[in-house]
Amino acid sequence: MKSFNYHAPKDVKDASKLASSNSAFLAGGMTTIPSMKLGLASYKDVIDIKNIKKLSGIKVSGKTVTIGATTKHVEVAESKDVKKAIPALAKLAGNIGDAQVRNRGTIGGSISNNDPSACYPSACMALNAVIHTNKRKIEAEKFFTGMFETALKSGELVEAVEFQIPEKADYQKHPNPASRYAIIGVFVAKHKKDVNVAVTGAKSCVYIDKDLSKKLSSSFSVSAIEGTDVKSSGMNSDMHASAEYRANLVSLYAKKAVEAC
Amino acid sequence: MASLVGSRVERKEDTRFLQGKGRYTADINIANQTYAVFVRSPHARAKIKSVDTSKALKSSGVVGVLTGKEIAEDKIGGLIAGWAIRSEDGSEMKVPANPPLAKDIANFVGEPVAVVFAETLDEAKEGAEKVKVDYKVLKAVVDPAEAMKSDAIHDGVDKNLCYDWLLGDRKAVDEAFAKADKIIKVDLINNRLVPNAMEPRACVVDYNTASEEITLYTTSQNPHLSRLVMSAFGGVAPENKLRVVAPDVGGGFGSKINVYNEEIVCSWASKKIERPIKWVAERTESFLTDTHGRDHVTHAELAVTNDGKFLGFKNETIANLGAYARVFGTVTPTYLFGPCATGVYVIPAAYSNVKAVYTNTAPVDAYRGAGRPEATYTIERLVEKAAMELGMDKTEIRMKNFPTQFPFKQTLVHTVDSGDYVAGLEKAKQMADYAGFEARRKKSEANGKLRGIGVSSYFEACGIAPSAAVMSLGCGVGLWESAEVRFNPTGQISVFTGAHSHGQSHDTTFAQIAADELGVPMENIDVVHGDTDKGTFGMGTYGSRSLTVGGIAIVNACKKIVAKGKRVAAKMLEVNEDEIEFKDGEFVALKSNKKKTIGEVAFACYLPGQRDEMKSPIPEGDEPGLIESSFFDPANFSFPAGSHICEVEIDPDTGNVKVEKYTAVDDFGRIVNPMIVEGQVHGGIAQGIGQALHENTQYDETGQLMTASYMDYTMPRADNFPEFNLGFTCTHATSNPLGVKGCGEAGAIASPPTVMNAVIDALGGQEISMPATAEKVWKACKAMKKSNAKAA
Numbered sequence A: 001m002k003s004f005n006y007h008a009p010k011d012v013k014d015a016s017k018l019a020s021s022n023s024a025f026l027a028g029g030m031t032t033i034p035s036m037k038l039g040l041a042s043y044k045d046v047i048d049i050k051n052i053k054k055l056s057g058i059k060v061s062g063k064t065v066t067i068g069a070t071t072k073h074v075e076v077a078e079s080k081d082v083k084k085a086i087p088a089l090a091k092l093a094g095n096i097g098d099a100q101v102r103n104r105g106t107i108g109g110s111i112s113n114n115d116p117s118a119c120y121p122s123a124c125m126a127l128n129a130v131i132h133t134n135k136r137k138i139e140a141e142k143f144f145t146g147m148f149e150t151a152l153k154s155g156e157l158v159e160a161v162e163f164q165i166p167e168k169a170d171y172q173k174h175p176n177p178a179s180r181y182a183i184i185g186v187f188v189a190k191h192k193k194d195v196n197v198a199v200t201g202a203k204s205c206v207y208i209d210k211d212l213s214k215k216l217s218s219s220f221s222v223s224a225i226e227g228t229d230v231k232s233s234g235m236n237s238d239m240h241a242s243a244e245y246r247a248n249l250v251s252l253y254a255k256k257a258v259e260a261c
Numbered sequence B: 001m002a003s004l005v006g007s008r009v010e011r012k013e014d015t016r017f018l019q020g021k022g023r024y025t026a027d028i029n030i031a032n033q034t035y036a037v038f039v040r041s042p043h044a045r046a047k048i049k050s051v052d053t054s055k056a057l058k059s060s061g062v063v064g065v066l067t068g069k070e071i072a073e074d075k076i077g078g079l080i081a082g083w084a085i086r087s088e089d090g091s092e093m094k095v096p097a098n099p100p101l102a103k104d105i106a107n108f109v110g111e112p113v114a115v116v117f118a119e120t121l122d123e124a125k126e127g128a129e130k131v132k133v134d135y136k137v138l139k140a141v142v143d144p145a146e147a148m149k150s151d152a153i154h155d156g157v158d159k160n161l162c163y164d165w166l167l168g169d170r171k172a173v174d175e176a177f178a179k180a181d182k183i184i185k186v187d188l189i190n191n192r193l194v195p196n197a198m199e200p201r202a203c204v205v206d207y208n209t210a211s212e213e214i215t216l217y218t219t220s221q222n223p224h225l226s227r228l229v230m231s232a233f234g235g236v237a238p239e240n241k242l243r244v245v246a247p248d249v250g251g252g253f254g255s256k257i258n259v260y261n262e263e264i265v266c267s268w269a270s271k272k273i274e275r276p277i278k279w280v281a282e283r284t285e286s287f288l289t290d291t292h293g294r295d296h297v298t299h300a301e302l303a304v305t306n307d308g309k310f311l312g313f314k315n316e317t318i319a320n321l322g323a324y325a326r327v328f329g330t331v332t333p334t335y336l337f338g339p340c341a342t343g344v345y346v347i348p349a350a351y352s353n354v355k356a357v358y359t360n361t362a363p364v365d366a367y368r369g370a371g372r373p374e375a376t377y378t379i380e381r382l383v384e385k386a387a388m389e390l391g392m393d394k395t396e397i398r399m400k401n402f403p404t405q406f407p408f409k410q411t412l413v414h415t416v417d418s419g420d421y422v423a424g425l426e427k428a429k430q431m432a433d434y435a436g437f438e439a440r441r442k443k444s445e446a447n448g449k450l451r452g453i454g455v456s457s458y459f460e461a462c463g464i465a466p467s468a469a470v471m472s473l474g475c476g477v478g479l480w481e482s483a484e485v486r487f488n489p490t491g492q493i494s495v496f497t498g499a500h501s502h503g504q505s506h507d508t509t510f511a512q513i514a515a516d517e518l519g520v521p522m523e524n525i526d527v528v529h530g531d532t533d534k535g536t537f538g539m540g541t542y543g544s545r546s547l548t549v550g551g552i553a554i555v556n557a558c559k560k561i562v563a564k565g566k567r568v569a570a571k572m573l574e575v576n577e578d579e580i581e582f583k584d585g586e587f588v589a590l591k592s593n594k595k596k597t598i599g600e601v602a603f604a605c606y607l608p609g610q611r612d613e614m615k616s617p618i619p620e621g622d623e624p625g626l627i628e629s630s631f632f633d634p635a636n637f638s639f640p641a642g643s644h645i646c647e648v649e650i651d652p653d654t655g656n657v658k659v660e661k662y663t664a665v666d667d668f669g670r671i672v673n674p675m676i677v678e679g680q681v682h683g684g685i686a687q688g689i690g691q692a693l694h695e696n697t698q699y700d701e702t703g704q705l706m707t708a709s710y711m712d713y714t715m716p717r718a719d720n721f722p723e724f725n726l727g728f729t730c731t732h733a734t735s736n737p738l739g740v741k742g743c744g745e746a747g748a749i750a751s752p753p754t755v756m757n758a759v760i761d762a763l764g765g766q767e768i769s770m771p772a773t774a775e776k777v778w779k780a781c782k783a784m785k786k787s788n789a790k791a792a
């Protein structure tokens, strides 16, 4: 690992002041540290944001659940409030990676990194989340812009993620047997007016499957999507899963999710 | 006193391991040490045009940079292949030179080309980045099946062929096949595995400028052999100036048998730079450069009669050696494989043909089971397929071909001293509720799942030693094991063994057997191993040999202690030696019932001038002291055997395979510590299930290892396994006085075919290659649905 300056600011303002084009925020470090150790990334300044109290915690209002950026996966998984308001979100967090990863990894790190096979982005998309940064509020749909790409500008810090509480929701995941990231993850959320089916792992970036969402919006049942031909074109094909297999899993797990709702 | 052999004594080593107090090589630091970082080839095959070290030498903190040129100039020898194999046509195997640092050509990704030493690890890394190697990249040979048709990688190795070996009789096989009602055929790939010891390889070298002695702390399964090889072949230092210490070692599975490039280079360099050196592999380096396992492409056939009798067997195998032939690299696919090819069956005619090829991949060597898992996989797939094609029950066809007389002289090489294969399979059937399978299958079916059952019966030849046998098979040295039992004057005992524990619990097992022999509490015994300065020369631990060979040396040394003790006690008690009985740690004069404890006798051996007796208790012709040693070279291998049964359930929608039940009934002869043996079986089965379902080593066509981290290489985890159901049948070995057979590898030998037979059974007989990953199984399920639909 190349040497770097380590900072641990106590508030967001200082954190953002320290940021530059050659810096990284450090949350759980589950992605940042291995990539620095492997020499895939190096920074002049590493800005640890875990000491910023305001960034951590879970708040539930009538219609939304807001999770601070440095809240760990384990905290979401075990939160009584989340389990009550959006059980699918607690379930998602509880199935991320392994215990070590859940004990350190954070929601802010997960969505800022936007790994194409990360779980949280699908929840953000399906639950019409709004991402609060130190500069603005960004709708999930506009936040995830591509593979490992987000709408975040240099130095912009995610402060919290605000999820809309759905009527029903479920998350189904086919884990990569090695890393336990999602080969495929399908988040189905039934809101008052419509249904969102968000898919992660299948393509270079999380997306809403419009066809499945539409069908389920008109009738929220397994039979409504039975036989839907999820196209494999544009899907990832790698040594862990072919595009064809992924397409099969998307339709299968969408059904499983609806069934579990 | 109750016998300790046979009881579940808790492991002595648990205290330190479970409390994080183990002392591994990486825990060792020496004042003034430098850190080594190796510059490794990023290409699978490339000419090294030049190596420019000038910038690296100027880099901050760098103490020295060495390359293949310097090591060649110093005439340091390369890595060796330990066994000479002859081809069927009588020619010698072709073994290319394997220099510790590649000088002219690099032959696999990760092969070391240069090394940088610096004051800190970061500075060494930085320095390594500044070594500029100019490569001319050549087309890599990756696929073993294509290797013989590809460019020759090594000068003088035509068709990349190391040898084309035959064991058995082609003519007899042809005749047997001509008489067969049916010929069963399989094409198999035995997938390459990365050993993944929990502790990555490491070495710390201390050069004493005054005594000119090198001390090498290293992650080795066999420190004495390492010293011998480095001294005799490497020319690093004479043996008396080289001390090799393998402290706690966190798993080996065969990957730590070899003396590796890094150990040779650091030992040599430490003398050159006159500084201690520390090198610890990163996980990626382990993936790239630890010797890998398996990697066979096999076509095999079994000739059978309509009523299920086996008449003949043959296999044609291509074994991938990787870029170089290493210590057990050439013997693993031959004499550790071929002799077990006919499995536990009476098969009157057989041959095994193996072509070993070089490719631009990491060297392949022994990995838990070494050759025997590949053999077992081949025969057990054939047998299962035979049962299916003949419409016979899979256990019945096995029973029908088991030998019932022991010793059992096999067609190819081995004479198996003892066993009861029928009893083993019967017990496994009972424990697995074999009869109830159909009901469970129906239940799974009702839930939309496919359920399959698989059986495999195995035997293996282990306790790798019998010198006469292994030397006739081409081993460069005899293989035996040594022990020294040293009574200290105050009664504690040090047991020195040439075997090495890196997870096998020798501290406990060996203390148990010595305690029984000497009649002392286990707590009085310390097992010492892993240091060439402590104890006699030994061969190390692999091939399930530690107890069956090393343990027996301990028993024999203890017997010598008792024999001498008897003489001394007789003199002390003033009776004839034949009037003394040794029991429970006491020498008893039968007539008078006077006694001396073994501790008192030991004390007297060291401090003979006892005031009240005013005469020496040391009999004439004996010397003071109580130390005895023994070298044990058994008459034969040991032949554990058993039957395993596995049930899997497949979700046809995802292809996920769940191992629902796993039953193993093994015959390890007498069992010293059932708890430790069960642990060995658990680990072996876990590795075998890993091979069957999860572990998928993949190189791309340019020779880059695609699965070089845990993000991509699937290690099986606890939630991949059911609770293992273990049973034992114990027919004692006749080749050693304890009656023990090796248990370390059996689980990994028997389980891959057991699991695959179950998967293939669930898939209605459709062949599928290891690892049976979810996607492969899903595709097979789809094909099955299609063909079922057609049939309907």
Ligand SMILES: Cc1cc2nc3c(=O)[nH]c(=O)nc-3n(C[C@H](O)[C@H](O)[C@H](O)COP(=O)(O)OP(=O)(O)OC[C@H]3O[C@@H](n4cnc5c(N)ncnc54)[C@H](O)[C@@H]3O)c2cc1C
Pocket (backbone or CB within 6 Å): A024, A025, A026, A027, A028, A029, A030, A031, A032, A033, A049, A069, A070, A073, A095, A096, A097, A098, A101, A104, A105, A106, A107, A108, A109, A110, A111, A112, A113, A117, A118, A119, A120, A152, A156, A157, A158, A159, A179, A180, A181, A182
């Ligand atoms: C073995 C393994 C398995 C995993 N499995 C899963 C899985 O199944 N599902 C899943 O969803 N994820 C998985 N992950 C990812 C993990 O859960 C983490 O969420 C992820 O690694 C990043 O989170 P982190 O908090 O560790 O962020 P860090 O590694 O600290 O940071 C990641 C990136 O985000 C930036 N960043 C962090 N916080 C902020 C912020 N508040 N604002 C702006 N930028 C920020 C950093 O600068 C960095 O670029 C896995 C990771 C590992 C190592």
